[in-house]
Structure formats: C-alpha cells, structure tokens
Amino acid sequence: MPNPDDPILSIEGLTCRFTTGGGFLHATRTMTAVRAVDLEVVRGDIVGIVGESGCGKSTFARLAMCLIEPSEGKILFEGRDVTNARGRSLRNLRKKLQMVFQDPYSSLDPRYTVRDCLEEPFRAVGEKVPAGRIENLLDLVGLDRSFANNYPHQMSGGQRQRVGIARALAHQPNFIVLDEPTASLDVSIQAQIIALLQDLHKRAGLTYLFISHDLGLVRYFCSRIMVMYLGSVVEVMDNPKAAPCHPYTAALMASSFAPDPKARAQIVPLEGEIPSPFNLPPGCPFAPRCPRAVPRCQQELPQLTTATGNGRVACFNPIEP
Numbered sequence: 398m399p400n401p402d403d404p405i406l407s408i409e410g411l412t413c414r415f416t417t418g419g420g421f422l423h424a425t426r427t428m429t430a431v432r433a434v435d436l437e438v439v440r441g442d443i444v445g446i447v448g449e450s451g452c453g454k455s456t457f458a459r460l461a462m463c464l465i466e467p468s469e470g471k472i473l474f475e476g477r478d479v480t481n482a483r484g485r486s487l488r489n490l491r492k493k494l495q496m497v498f499q500d501p502y503s504s505l506d507p508r509y510t511v512r513d514c515l516e517e518p519f520r521a522v523g524e525k526v527p528a529g530r531i532e533n534l535l536d537l538v539g540l541d542r543s544f545a546n547n548y549p550h551q552m553s554g555g556q557r558q559r560v561g562i563a564r565a566l567a568h569q570p571n572f573i574v575l576d577e578p579t580a581s582l583d584v585s586i587q588a589q590i591i592a593l594l595q596d597l598h599k600r601a602g603l604t605y606l607f608i609s610h611d612l613g614l615v616r617y618f619c620s621r622i623m624v625m626y627l628g629s630v631v632e633v634m635d636n637p638k639a640a641p642c643h644p645y646t647a648a649l650m651a652s653s654f655a656p657d658p659k660a661r662a663q664i665v666p667l668e669g670e671i672p673s674p675f676n677l678p679p680g681c682p683f684a685p686r687c688p689r690a691v692p693r694c695q696q697e698l699p700q701l702t703t704a705t706g707n708g709r710v711a712c713f714n715p716i717e718p
C-alpha cells in the first residue's frame with residue numbers, strides 16, 4: 398500500500414533534447430527543451446508550471462504523462478518507476494494519470510457525439526462502460542445529461558472543455574495534468590472552468606499539474622509554482638502569493654495583474670531577445686535580459702539551490718524577500 402504522505406509523482410533529473418534538421422540542406426541541430434528538472438508532487442497538491450512560450454512547459458507535461466521518452470532522468474508514479482512504461486503498465490498508468498488539453502475542439506473527434514467521446518477511454522482499454530457512468534460524468538462537470546447526444550460543433554468552447562475534463566475523469570484518475578486548459582476560452586468562461594477544477598479537486602481528491610503562461614492565474618489557483626525559462630527551472634515557490642525572488646519571475650508579473658502596490662513596485666518589464674535554444678549563451682540563459690545581472694551571470698550557470706524562505710531560486714543576485 399502506498400503511504401499517503403509519499404509523493405504521488407517524483408521526477409528526477411528529467412531532460413529532453415530534440416534534434417532537428419538533417420538531410421541534404423540542413424545540418425542537424427540539437428536543443429534541450431527540458432533540462433535536469435527535479436520535482437516532487439504530494440497528494441492534493443496543485444503545482445503550477447509557468448513560463449513564456451517555448452520554455453518547455455508542454456514538453457515537461459508530455460514527459461510527466463509518459464507520452465514522450467526523456468533523454469535522461471526518471472519518473473516515479475506512486476513510488477513505481479514508469480519512465481519507460483509500455484503495454485499493460487502504461488495502460489494502468491493512464492487510468493490514474495490523465496491529461497486535459499488546451500484546445501478542446503481539436504482534442505475531441507468532430508464525428509463523435511459526447512457519449513462516444515466519453516465511452517472511448519473505456520473502449521481504448523477494452524473495458525465495458527459501467528452502467529450510468531456517462532450520465533455520472535456529465536453531472537460531475539455540470540453538463541445537462543441531454544448533452545450526451547451533441548456533437549462538438551454544437552457546443553460552446555466552455556462546454557467542450559467540460560467534455561474534455563469529463564473524458565479525463567472517466568477512469569477516476571487521482572492525478573491530472575492540465576495543459577493550459579483555459580487558454581483558448583473567454584475570460585468569464587475561464588473563471589467557470591477554474592471553479593469547476595477547484596470543485597473537482599476538493600470533491601474527487603485530485604492532484605494537479607497545471608501548465609500556464611499566466612502567472613496571475615497560477616498564483617491564484619496553485620499551491621506551489623515552478624517557473625521555467627528556456628528549459629530550466631529558475632524558481633520554485635512554496636507560497637504562490639509571496640513575492641518572487643528570481644528577476645524573471647518578477648518580470649513575468651508585468652504581464653499579469655498585481656493589485657499589491659509593493660509587488661507592483663518590483664515589476665520590471667521584460668526586454669530583449671530570448672536567446673536561441675539551439676545556441677544558449679554561457680552562464681545564465683536569462684542574463685542577456687536580466688536587469689539584475691552581475692558579471693558572474695555571464696560565465697556560470699546558477700543552480701536551483703539558493704533557499705529563499707519560500708522555496709528555491711537559481712540566481713546569483715536574487716531579489717531579497
């Protein structure tokens with residue numbers, strides 16, 4: 398029996414490199430999309446992964462879901478090594494570990510009714526659909542049972558995302574990776590979906606990994622935050638509401654709402670080009686854009702070791718809390 402206090406998900410040194418190009422015209426190039434990431438998630442946690450486009454959030458989510466293989470590192474789910482899970486062990490993992498995608502329209506087959514979409518996870522593992530389960534799933538996500546006969550094009554974005562969430566709940570998972578689940582929705586609908594996710598978190602005892610580029614939303618929704626920049630974790634915040642210590646996290650706030658005047662005073666808008674992931678500068682990858690960079694930052698890569706009182710930061714000149 399797993400101990401409830403043990404981490405549900407442990408990630409050690411997870412690294413993913415992509416090689417592109419090749420052939421007559423292009424030399425092959427390798428980039429590191431996710432670099433030596435460690436993470437422990439305990440039951441009931443809502444861990445936010447935040448960063449600008451291209452920082453490796455979705456790649457990290459796909460690695461954590463065992464949808465792609467890491468170049469290095471290890472993934473333990475409920476204490477079991479699932480890094481290279483295949484066949485039956487992958488199917489069993491899928492029941493417990495599910496994902497909700499950003500765009501509910503492209504993640505639902507337009508030829509399937511809602512009932513078909515919700516039956517599909519059972520068919521995929523060769524199981525019969527338990528009697529009343531489809532109605533129960535629709536109830537869980539706040540959709541009228543008559544929606545079972547609708548096609549995706551007959552529903553709004555928010556309703557489609559509710560179907561996406563219901564699908565993820567089909568096998569009663571205990572862990573859900575939410576990859577920007579509200580990014581394609583209007584603000585008012587976003588709030589309804591977040592409220593639904595909060596409600597399910599409480600009622601179904603779920604654990605979430607929540608991927609977003611919106612630090613404001615992540616600070617509101619999550620219990621811990623991991624901030625990524627060009628594949629590396631630059632800050633881990635155990636209290637999402639506390640002031641950030643990494644200049645990048647502080648700058649990310651410029652793109653989100655900060656009602657606290659003290660927090661507003663620390664905001665430095667991000668300027669400068671993001672370095673090419675194929676050709677990272679020596680030292681800290683954020684140094685070329687960092688308002689607090691010191692000479693050491695150009696030469697040495699800071700490690701995520703400096704304790705901040707609210708987690709850890711990878712920075713030679715962090716903002717004092």
Ligand SMILES: Nc1ncnc2c1ncn2[C@@H]1O[C@H](COP(=O)(O)OP(=O)(O)OP(=O)(O)O)[C@@H](O)[C@H]1O
Binds near residue numbers: 416451
């Ligand atoms: N299959 C792939 N082949 C080559 N490069 C890839 C592949 N998937 C992702 N990348 C690259 O890896 C880096 C990280 O991409 P990723 O999609 O994980 O970032 P992200 O933070 O989720 O961005 P977004 O918010 O735009 O989805 C990017 O530079 C991307 O171009």
